[in-house]
Amino acid sequence: MSATFEFPKAVVEAALQTVNPTSRRDFLKSSGALVLSVGVNSFPASKAFAQAGGTGPYPDPDFRQLDTWIVIHPDNTATFFVGKTDGGQGTGTAFRQLMCDELDIAYADTRLVMGHTDITPDQGGSGGSDAIERDGWPMRRVAAEARRVLLELAAERLDAPLAALEVRDATISVGSDSTRSITYAQLIGGQRFDVALTGSDVNATRGLADIKPVDALRVVGQSVQRYDIPPKVDGSLTWAVDMRLPGMVHARNVRPPLAGATLRGIDAASIADIPGLVKVVSRGNYVAVVCEREEHAMRAARQLQVDWAPPPQAPFPASAALFDYMRGATPTSSSEPIRRGNPEAAFETAHRVIEAEYAVPFQGHTAIGPAHALADPSEGQMTIYSNDMKTYGLRNGVAKFLDMPRERVRVVYMDGPQVYGRTAADDVGFEAAFLARELGRPVRVQWMRDEETAWDTKGPAYTFKLRGGLDTEGRVIALDYDARAADYNHLWYNDPDTVLIAQLMGRRSAAPFAGFASAPAVLYAVPHQRMATHVVRLPLIWETPLRTGNLRDPNGPQVTFAFESFIDELAAGAQVDPVQLRLDMLAASPEDDRFLRARSLAAVRAAAAAYGWDPRPSPQLRNTKSRAADPILTGRGIAYTYRIGTVVATIAEVEVDRRTGRVWVKRLVCAHDCGLVVNPEGLRNTVECGMLHALSRALWEEVQFDTEKVTSVDWLTHPSLRHSDTPASIEVVIVNGDPNPGRPDLPPYGAGEASHKPVIAAVANAVYDATGVRLRRPPFRKERVLAALQAAAV
Numbered sequence: 001m002s003a004t005f006e007f008p009k010a011v012v013e014a015a016l017q018t019v020n021p022t023s024r025r026d027f028l029k030s031s032g033a034l035v036l037s038v039g040v041n042s043f044p045a046s047k048a049f050a051q052a053g054g055t056g057p058y059p060d061p062d063f064r065q066l067d068t069w070i071v072i073h074p075d076n077t078a079t080f081f082v083g084k085t086d087g088g089q090g091t092g093t094a095f096r097q098l099m100c101d102e103l104d105i106a107y108a109d110t111r112l113v114m115g116h117t118d119i120t121p122d123q124g125g126s127g128g129s130d131a132i133e134r135d136g137w138p139m140r141r142v143a144a145e146a147r148r149v150l151l152e153l154a155a156e157r158l159d160a161p162l163a164a165l166e167v168r169d170a171t172i173s174v175g176s177d178s179t180r181s182i183t184y185a186q187l188i189g190g191q192r193f194d195v196a197l198t199g200s201d202v203n204a205t206r207g208l209a210d211i212k213p214v215d216a217l218r219v220v221g222q223s224v225q226r227y228d229i230p231p232k233v234d235g236s237l238t239w240a241v242d243m244r245l246p247g248m249v250h251a252r253n254v255r256p257p258l259a260g261a262t263l264r265g266i267d268a269a270s271i272a273d274i275p276g277l278v279k280v281v282s283r284g285n286y287v288a289v290v291c292e293r294e295e296h297a298m299r300a301a302r303q304l305q306v307d308w309a310p311p312p313q314a315p316f317p318a319s320a321a322l323f324d325y326m327r328g329a330t331p332t333s334s335s336e337p338i339r340r341g342n343p344e345a346a347f348e349t350a351h352r353v354i355e356a357e358y359a360v361p362f363q364g365h366t367a368i369g370p371a372h373a374l375a376d377p378s379e380g381q382m383t384i385y386s387n388d389m390k391t392y393g394l395r396n397g398v399a400k401f402l403d404m405p406r407e408r409v410r411v412v413y414m415d416g417p418q419v420y421g422r423t424a425a426d427d428v429g430f431e432a433a434f435l436a437r438e439l440g441r442p443v444r445v446q447w448m449r450d451e452e453t454a455w456d457t458k459g460p461a462y463t464f465k466l467r468g469g470l471d472t473e474g475r476v477i478a479l480d481y482d483a484r485a486a487d488y489n490h491l492w493y494n495d496p497d498t499v500l501i502a503q504l505m506g507r508r509s510a511a512p513f514a515g516f517a518s519a520p521a522v523l524y525a526v527p528h529q530r531m532a533t534h535v536v537r538l539p540l541i542w543e544t545p546l547r548t549g550n551l552r553d554p555n556g557p558q559v560t561f562a563f564e565s566f567i568d569e570l571a572a573g574a575q576v577d578p579v580q581l582r583l584d585m586l587a588a589s590p591e592d593d594r595f596l597r598a599r600s601l602a603a604v605r606a607a608a609a610a611y612g613w614d615p616r617p618s619p620q621l622r623n624t625k626s627r628a629a630d631p632i633l634t635g636r637g638i639a640y641t642y643r644i645g646t647v648v649a650t651i652a653e654v655e656v657d658r659r660t661g662r663v664w665v666k667r668l669v670c671a672h673d674c675g676l677v678v679n680p681e682g683l684r685n686t687v688e689c690g691m692l693h694a695l696s697r698a699l700w701e702e703v704q705f706d707t708e709k710v711t712s713v714d715w716l717t718h719p720s721l722r723h724s725d726t727p728a729s730i731e732v733v734i735v736n737g738d739p740n741p742g743r744p745d746l747p748p749y750g751a752g753e754a755s756h757k758p759v760i761a762a763v764a765n766a767v768y769d770a771t772g773v774r775l776r777r778p779p780f781r782k783e784r785v786l787a788a789l790q791a792a793a794v
Contacts, residue, residue: 056381057407058118063202066149066195068121069142070103076170076185077109082139083123083202084131085115085389086228087419089689089752090682091131093226097219097678098136102143102211105170105184107219112227115391115413123202125390126419127550129750132678133644136748138205142197145207149195153187214676214744221744223681228415240387240414241446243374248442249278250294251435252301254287255451256504258708260311260540263287270305280304281438285543286504288435290443298448314707315540323359323777326463326484331534333514341528346478350469354573357465358562358776362458362486362546362703366720367417370452371424374444375432382409382433387416388425397426398433401496409433420693422491422549424456427500434501450713455500457549458703460487462517464562469528474574476585478528483559485517488537491549503543512541515548518555520563521642523600525588545710546703553753556643557694557760561778564639564761568618568768577615578765579608582640599647599673603735604640607649607671610733611636618765619772631659633794634666637765639758645749646674647735650691652762656770658794661786665695665763668727670755673735675746684732687755691730694759696721700779 061068061081071079080099086092092112100107113120123135147167154172155162158181164174173181183189199205214220231237256263263285271277276292277300289300317325347353374385382404388394391411399409411429418425428445435443447455462485469478490513491498497509517533538546571581582604589597607613613636620635633656640649653667668691677683700719704712712718736743764775767785773792775785 055379056410057405058381058410059407061119061121063121063138063205064197064199066142066145066193066197066207069139070099070146070193072184072188072190074185074189076183076189077111078103078105078170078184079111079113080139080143081113081120082135083115083121083125083392084135085126085391085413086415087126087389089686090226090228090679091126092228093224093682094132094678095136095139096227097222097224098132098140099143101217101219102140103147103170104167107224109170116410117391117395117412118410121202122392125388125392127390127421129553129643129646129753131750132748133750134203136678138199138203140211141206141209144209144211145195145197146193148207148209149193150184150187154182157182157187220676220678221680223679226682232415237415240374240385240416241369241372243385243414243444245374245376245442248374248444249290249292249439250297251288251290251431251443251445252297253431253445253447253451254289254301254304254306255455256285256308256543258308258310259315259544259546261285261308262311264307264309266307267305271300271303274300274303279439281435284505286501288431288445290435290439294444294446301448310708311540313539315544316538316546316705316707318706319361319702319704322361322461322486323463325538326461326486326536329536331484332488332537333535335517335519335533338519338531339529340526343478343480343528343530346528347467347469347480350478351472352470352573353467354470354569355465355467356566356569356774356776357463358565359464360462360558360561360778362461363551363697363701364453364458364703364718365418365421365423365456365551366453366701366718367423367456369417370447370449371418371428371456372416372444372446373425373429373432374442375429375436376442377433377436377440378442380408382436384409384411384429384433385414386411386425386429387414387418388429389419390426394426394429397496397499398430401430401499401502402433402437420552421459421554422457424452426491427455430496430499431501449715453718454710454713455545457491457547457551459551459558460485460515460548460555462486462555462558462562466562466566468566468570468573470570470574474576476524476526476570476574476581479522479526480529481519481531481563482534483517483519483532483562484534484536485515485555486538486546487515487517487535487548488512489541489544489547490515491547498547500543500547508542512537516555518559520559523589523593523596523642524567524582524585525590526585546705552690552693553643553756556641556753556757557697560639560641560757561760561764564641564758565764565774565776568637568761568765569774572618572768575617578618578638579604579613580615582638596642596647599735600640600642603647603649603671603673604638606733606735607638607651607669610671610731611651611653611667611669613638613651618769620769632657633770635766635768635770637762637767637769639761639765641754641757643750643754643757645746646672646751646754648672648754648758650755650758650762652759652766654763654766654770656767656785656789657782658771658789661782661784661789663699663763663767663780663782663785664725665699665727665766667729667731668695668759668762669731669733671733671735672751672755673743674749674751674754675743676748677734677743678748680734683734683751686752687732688730690752690755691759692721692726694756695725695727695763698760698763698778698780699725700781702779
């Protein structure tokens with residue numbers, strides 16, 4: 001037995017605020033109100049919408065129920081509910097394309113809700129470029145199951161065999177007879193499916209239906225316009241930073257001025273003159289001020305007199321001495337070396353041995369908008385409005401941190417910055433929840449720019465030692481890779497002891513995170529290899545601004561920079577073309593890698609062809625008078641990588657001003673093979689943005705610190721890519737992409753993080769080609785480049 005429940009327009013509008021703001025009014029106008037059927041076993045999505053006021057409880061939506069994923073509305077539209085988030089790459093659009101194709105409904109007639117922990121199945125949020133690669137599969141399967149159920153209902157209503165039915169745009173007909181047709185809404189609009197799914201976990205979710213073959217997909221492979229762009233451009237989108245609630249107050253943190261400092265006292269009277277002061281909150285070394293108005297909270301945070309005791313010893317070496325410290329430190333852990341052949345013997349017999357050391361500094365997320373969150377503790381529950389890309393982990397962590405039942409905590413995902421890894425979005429969500437519970441009213445926490453840049457998590461610093469052996473024919477016969485990472489006290493989204501507020505309060509994990517260092521995934525044919533990795537720690541483990549966390553493609557850009565730079569050094573030592581050396585080593589890779597090998601060869605060739613690569617060794621000959629007199633030197637460089645199933649080859653063309661040291665990357669060409677492409681234009685945009693982010697890391701980004709604190713705290717001391725730095729041309733070649741949607745013979749693989757990996761190496765190799773000077777440590781700021789050019793008399 002079922003009964004209908006009608007949700008007020010205000011509730012539906014709030015729920016759809018982050019779904020499709022430009023169409024929200026039309027949606028409400030056409031449907032009047034969202035009407036869903038609620039039976040004895042309550043429908044998870046409808047129950048969640050009904051509780052949008054924030055009373056709880058919030059049980060986990062059951063991923064084994066079809067109704068959790070899809071709702072058909074009385075106006076013959078549909079809403080999809082998925083447990084992912086979209087950090088601006090268009091994955092939400094791609095999810096809709098995938099599900100529309102399987103459901104046979106027009107894209108324009110659908111909506112999407114993402115990442116609300118109380119109304120969407122827990123797919124873990126976003127990370128690892130796995131949205132389409134992993135999480136798109138259950139979405140396709142549940143949509144296919146909904147189509148199967150609807151066809152069976154239609155067969156009964158139309159009194160026709162299933163084989164005679166055709167479906168298009170949410171309308172089922174008996175063959176081409178339009179007089180015998182029925183819409184999805186007529187079959188089930190506003191009602192439950194009441195269909196159970198199977199699956200050991202959310203990624204294995206499926207029904208009885210099979211998904212369509214690729215050649216039957218109509219929306220996949222099309223460059224459908226992203227639904228999220230118009231409201232971001234016209235200002236109609238409500239971002240997480242814009243969220244407001246009645247009775248809300250504003251908080252600002254007061255951080256220790258020195259890393260490892262201990263709180264001795266607070267002079268609350270120092271801010272007694274500030275209007276609307278609500279409270280000074282302190283617990284351990286965590287201090288925050290709360291005011292009725294935001295500008296007053298900012299003033300209070302600056303004005304509050306706090307007495308801090310300095311740490312007993314320096315928390316870390318100065319950044320100028322970081323790499324020497326890392327190379328001399330005793331590792332806290334070391335991996336068992338990966339070995340192939342007999343590298344020691346190969347090096348002894350090598351005709352030539354080439355050695356090089358590389359280093360990569362700590363680099364931060366440095367979001368353009370500092371971290372923020374709003375928490376509402378009303379009615380004994382906790383609702384957090386956040387742009388954290390892993391909302392489910394935030395929910396779990398906050399529940400543990402506050403010792404609350406999980407079903408009393410929910411996170412509502414809203415668009416915002418703070419993506420591409422584990423960021424301060426986690427930290428600020430915990431802070432808002434803690435303060436909200438302390439005060440018993442909604443609290444909005446906003447970090448400041450200097451706080452964001454100094455205290456957000458950092459991608460780990462690395463040092464590398466590489467050796468390569470060449471035979472008399474210039475072939476690479478031996479390779480030794482040894483890496484050290486300063487990776488410790490790592491932020492994990494579901495571990496409350498790793499967030500900053502917990503550490504400042506004195507909470508500690510049983511043991512510090514062991515950390516990890518990475519070795520390259522080597523497809524090149526090198527018969528004798530050794531790969532070893534180590535982790536080192538800095539003196540201060542807890543409460544440190546150098547706390548590490550995943551930064552886009554964790555460890556990948558650092559490792560690929562060193563490894564692909566060294567491949568170029570081997571090519572220069574052998575006096576062969578860098579592209580040809582890569583092609584030769586890929587062509588000779590082991591037989592068990594033949595599938596990846598073929599795609600890697602195709603990507604390198606596609607990049608070279610698109611660029612117009614002229615085969616020759618690097619660097620360019622520089623003995624002509626005209627070149628010697630030219631203040632601008634030009635060069636090109638390539639780097640290749642793969643990540644899981646995605647293959648990328650990137651070529652950078654640079655101009656180096658020998659007078660100033662400025663490096664301008666004039667052109668970027670990327671050949672990208674990520675299997676089946678759902679939205680070609682969306683993929684190109686994702687790859688372009690991934691390369692620009694990496695270019696910022698190549699040219700500008702570096703966390704700098706003295707022996708007490710981080711000193712790079714704003715856009716002047718921690719610059720990033722500017723419009724004047726962007727290339728004149730960025731070309732993305734989708735391998736086998738025209739006119740086909742990428743590789744229709746392959747499943748989709750992750751796109752964004754793979755595009756990020758090779759850029760720093762490609763730029764370094766291009767600078768070497770232009771100048772003959774090898775840069776072995778990013779970022780390639782003009783002062784560092786000029787010093788290297790002058791040292792080499794270039």
